[in-house]
Amino acid sequence: MAPTVLLADIGGTTTRVARAGADGTPFDTRLEANDSYGSLEELLRTYLASLSGEAPCCAALAVAGPIDGDVVRLTNRDWRFSVQQLAGDLGLRRLEVLNDFAAFAHGLPLLTRDDLMEVGTGRAVAGAPMLLCGPGTGLGTALILPRDGGCEVIASEAGHMRLGAVTTDxxxxxxxxxxxxxxxxxxxxxxxxxxxxxxxxLSGEQLSSHAIIKAALNGQMQEKESCLVFLRILGRVLGDLALAFDAKGGVYVGGGIGRAMAHLFADSPFRAAFEEHPPYHDRLSLVPIHVVTHATPGLVGIGEIGRRLLREV
Incomplete structure (x- = not known):
């Protein structure tokens, strides 16, 4: 049996786990609630025990947090692990760990037109930086710098920048x-x-994010207003980041919340707030923006890392 690689996109709330062969395409994909497990090792062991055939020989993990050394900590969950120890405990020859949005960024070139929804208009400048940002359990960000024959991905913790106010609300x-x-x-x-x-x-109501978005999509005014304010702030922050990194190659909005809100973007203040950065309105109006609607883009990206890893072992 051909060797396989274990893949996992590990968020603060859920983990998408799969394996892949030499082409990097995920299969045996499962969505796991992190609350059901005491640790990442327990989650991965449970998945591996359910597989038939030879166990994966290596693994590539996308983790929602910074990668600064052997010990990795999730930002929005009380999980931590040693890369070296986890590789040994799971019997892996190689284990690669990336920030989740850095992994996501590696998958962007593999997405098709059907996986993207354009917001407004714009024209990408070839070779210019691209920005990936998305709200989920936290706010993930990554910068993509095109290079000859590929790209360089820079992970970011821009979600922890201070938030300011522009309007009275x-x-x-x-x-x-x-x-x-x-x-x-x-x-x-x-x-x-x-x-x-x-x-x-805004409303005095305590609802889950899923319930708020569902009600907004169904035309409920209070929930829709909350989503529109959310999208206005998101547009402004992405405009800030697009200026900071001169992201004329395009801006991509990912994350589970971004995907769930995809059909609210067009009639929201998002694009106007993105462009409203005097004196650079005209500059930002040329930047194309797409919402990533693919259900598991993180696995696509970490699958690409896994494909490369399999070639080396």
Missing amino acids: EARIVAHLVRDLGPVCVEHVLSGPGLVRLHRI
Whole structure:
């Protein structure tokens, strides 16, 4: 049997786990709730025990947190592990670990037109930097720098930048969050938990992010208003980042919350807020923006890393 690689896209709330062969295409894919496991090792052991045939010889993991050395900690979950020890415990010859949005970025070139939804218009500048950003359990970000024959991916923790206010309603939101949380960062609003906080401040209701988005898509006005404010803030923050990195190659919005809200973008203030950065409105109006609608783009990206890994072992 041909060797396989274990793949996992490990978020704060859920983990998508699969394996792949020499082409890097995920199969035997499962979606696991992290709350069902005490550790990442337990989750991966349970998955491996369910497989038939020869166990994967190596693994590639995408982790929602910074990768600074052998010990990896998730940002929005109390999980940590040693890369070297995990490889030994699982009997792997090689184990590669990437930030989740860095892994996602490696998969962008593999997505098709059907996996993307354009927001507004624009024209990418060939060879220019591209920005990937997406709200999920937190706010993931990565920068893609095209290079001859490929690209360089730079992971980022831009979701932890401080959040400021531009309008009076945003000032009210930030004031509430400062009272509740102390110093406010971007992902305190631009994430699934952030949408819950935002809706509670605006409406007084406590609903899950899924319920808020579902109601907004069904035309419920209060929930829709919360989503529109969310998208306005997201547009402004992405405009900030696009200017910071001169992302004339395009901006891509990923993450589970971004994908769930895909059909709200067109009639929202998102694009206007993205462009409203005087004196650079015209500059930003030329930047193309796409929402990534593929269900498992993180696995596509980490599958590409796994494909390369299999060639080396």
